[in-house]
Amino acid sequence: MVWSAHLALHYRRDGGRTVAHDRHEGPLRVLQALYPEGPDVCHHVVVHPPGGIVGGDSLVTDLQAEAGTHALVTTPGAAKFYRSAGPQAVQQARLRVDDGARLEWLPLETIAYRGCQARNEVHLDLAPGAQMIGWDVLALGLPAGGEAFDHGRFTQQLHWPGVWLEQGTVDGTDTRLLDSPLGWAGQRVLATAWIASGTDWPAEQRDALLSVAREQPAAPGVTAGATSTDPRLVLLRALAPRVEPAMQLLQAVRAAWRRTAWALDAHPPRIWRT
Template identity: 30%
Template sequence: MYDVASRSDAGPVASTGCPSGRLQRADGEIRLAFAGAGGGVREAYQQGSAKVRFPRNYEADGMIEAVLLNTAGGVTGGDRFRISAEAGERSAAVLTTQAAEKAYRSTGGEARIDVTLVAASGARLGWLPQETILFDGARLARTLTLSCDGCAEALLCEAVVLGRTASGERVRQGRLTDRWRIRRGDRLVYADDLRIDGAAWEHLAGPATLAGGRAFASLLLVAGDAGSRLDRARSALDGAGVRAGASAWDGLLSARVVAGDGAGLRQALCRLFAATGWAAPRSWMI
């Protein structure tokens, strides 16, 4: 279906050389490039525990959906994943995941996930992974970097669920850091950092933080007309049964959402995606 130049680490499996008693760490990398105006996937590279699939799209919007997989089954201390995607002029693509990512208890060190996105003029590029489930004692550091042309549009979202709510698990220790950097042309237009560590976990039930919520998300729309979509976004959140807020300025629309569980958060995000002119990835519906 797509004209793809695909390369992967298909060579022979070498000995890990890990000293006795040390666990092997997962490592993976994905590099994608999308051609403009219906040109499809120009490059798809996968290495290690990171894989990518391209399901068929029968819709008329021409949006390419890249579904990322972690064959390691989750991340833990010492794991490293790198994801990069470049959307060419007038291309349309969304990156998502096959399932919720799981960040397991760390026995030492932190897991890292670094995402780098580039959107050229007229491109539409989405970063909409399913939620990350944070286990008690997990240590996870993530970065999300976007460089886009002034005429490009991008939708970014990261969602986190604290513990396995169905089994009553509570997250009482660990570390989570998120670092977002958004550039339009050569100018830094958005910078956001989140860190939950140490005693901070004890304060998440307060009214100024999660107020007892177990799931939360950050969303950012980068578009020249982002401000015109603010009223629709607020209306969608008002009827979603969550604690949320949204604001817009200078071609950016930012929203924060807090829910009692992952299911409630997902429903609210799907409403929010639609209100901002995007559809939830099909893998979210499975």
């Protein structure tokens, strides 16, 4: 069965509280809103009950955070692109953050199984005064289970128009890309994290965000680096042999960015511990 699913999430301010309204079509929805940090920050978990994404499936999330809101969105487990007989599967997130709003987009990893035909897109739209922390983690195959990503195609796009565009296709047969030191260097997990502002970060604050990202220790076998390609954006990229050490690094960087930019403690979502 092929699924076409759409989830619309709209966060607004209601007095001293961030509240959410959602509409869904198909098997993509959110669990109950949680407030472990108090009423200012709404934590949401997006679930896809079928579990895996197969050829022909389309999963789209549209999110808007209105002025004065702070939303944290995550998932309970990995997004899994399974083998396809030909049709492409698509997962897309369109994220709009209004002036004075904060968004944390923190899904767990995406796994590209051997033989998948998949496309993953994240589109950002930040108004002046908006701020966001986000990440994207791609794992090729199941190294621990002995299943290599030796055929199949995965296309990735991270796009903030006029500011940042990263896109490319990984072909499982392209050993030059996957094994070369100029490519994936034999690793099979690629992680990208960002902290973004609709207005230029002050130079001193941008330097501080870069510094705290670079100070976080990476586990053995993980290669990571932080950079700023635009005054509105600080990036961290990492290559790792497994998902777990990559996620540990991203969670540490996210906590450091939260403290530095927003003077907030980490408050990791409870679902990450289950």
